Amino acid sequence: MSHESWAPERAAEVIAAHVSLDGATLPILHALQHTFGYVPTDAVPMIAEALNLSRAEVHGVLTFYHDFRREPAGRHVVRLCRAEACQAVGAVAVANHAKARLGIDWHGTTDDGRFTLEPVFCLGLCACGPAALIDGEPVAGLDPAALDLCLEACA
């Protein structure tokens, strides 16, 4: 997934496009992350100003939710399900394999910037687990070998 480089003018546009929504904070944060791949610290005072909030309030929202990143992610984001239904069919082994193969822990990014590994608690794909979202695409029925194939398919 390619993202734009941080540019305050672009961020201002993104904020302006969502500012009139009811409860605009989350829509703005999602839109910024969609644009830049993360929510840069420099965006916080801009959001606060636009919504007439304090910077602390915006920071509080930004850091409350697991989805929002404050640093850029790797080129490919692998979100592995850790919830019970996937645990029942071997999700722990898949997660351990992913961590060992990529040499990173949860929320880590590989040194070459290729992969970020994130835990997720349920993707609603529970009938055919273990499941994952790889760059937003759902995959099911994973085992270590199947995960390897998915990772190798990522450029």
Next chain:
Amino acid sequence: MTRIYIPADAQAVALAADRVAAAFEQRAQGRDVTIVRTGSRGLFWLEPMVEVETKDGRVAYGPVKPGDVGGLLEAGVLEGGPHRLRLGDPAAIPYLARQTRLTFARCGIVDPVSVEDYVAQVGYRGLSQALSIEPVEIVDIVKASGLRGRGGAGFPTGIKWSTVQLAEADQKYIVCNADEGDSGTFADRMLMEGDPFALIEGMTIAGLAVGATKGFIYIRSEYPHAIRTMDRAIATATAAGYLGPSVAQSGRAFTIETRTGAGAYICGEETALLDSLEGKRGMVRAKPPLPAMKGLFGKPTVVNNVLSLATVPWILDHGAQAYADFGMGRSRGTLPFQLAGNVKRGGLIELAFGTTLREVVEEFGGGTRSGRPVRAVQVGGPLGAYFPQNLLDTPLDYEAFAAQKGLLGHGGIVVFDDTVDLAEQARFAFEFCAKESCGKCTPCRIGSTRGVETVDRILAGIEREKNLDVLVDLCEVMTDGSLCAMGGLTPVPVLSALTHFPEDFRRSPARAAAE
């Protein structure tokens, strides 16, 4: 022209449905074929399940892999020809034939973003009925149907609506809770991807009933496909005049917007969801005031689960009694159960209340996928109890589950084989609570972390008996002292594990460490 129906449901896509559709597109070139992407019927071990419209009705094939498509076409799939993957009439597959599909009557059959399809499959009849009667009568019908909130709490939907209807305010809201975070549940996702107009119609009827003109659907970010389908369906319904300043030319306004969650499980709790919708941290509010009195932006608000709202059109169309005729005791109607985890045939199973857990796990599910014996079944998501073999004959009914110190919740059923370690599952329940607690109340915020530590000590053999007492005591504090169900129900899986599987907490520390 021959129609080929291929699901675009996220679970089917995870099993390569998009590639199957592309293969049909490519290989059927030159033939008079239209590919229609539907939701899923919920027979996930058969996905991608492809259905072909023949002169004798639909014929299903599955599970179809992209490489099977050439062979299927050669075998005359377009005429319903024989093939090793041929399943015949999909509605006659026993897994489906044994169900009572009311809420999910259309899911997997219609084009989810075609309002014409929806109307052709008796959609919007509930709305016509609602527009022909007084708002108070709508509420009375929902009350009389016995419909209870399908999100997990089981509160009577009609009573909630009545409170909002009677509240006086310049603005009221309908909020749909589509933050389906429980592991082992996917009914909301399937419905939004497979029959989004049912939810739109249900919300519109709710708006007419209570005098709300604006609705929000709060969908978790883990469901990107559901968000896309819901947004397209809302745009289509608006263009067709079913949403907007004059719903179906009635002169009454109702609009809907979606909002995307951001990975916080606690936002499935209704007051945390409202805070999140308002743009804040998803912190739980103390009740009272109830959201029905002071909800979104301080206004009277109906907060209902996807399934509760999507069932309302059926009730308005068929009448309260027709719905109440299904079920047992105080659990009326049907519940779409979701069978998942280590099971051969996982899927969506809509049944009248009263079927036993064993029938679902063994007869629908066919036992474990691993082929090993079933050891535990967790019902109702991460805050639900682990049931052992000897409780599998419990009927699926709100009260019967409460009597066994469990809960039906949102209807998720997760099967584990005999390799599961229930002490580890208890530890996970605390770990999950620690991660997802909003932090507002102490029993949940601190208790969850102390719970992880206590289970670790028990497993390490450190003052085991004393720590088991601490564990039970901690669970009591969390149950009685937490502000919402997150901290209040985390003890349910923990205590069920301890009660029904005590041996897992008493293994020798060396073995525990080795594993």
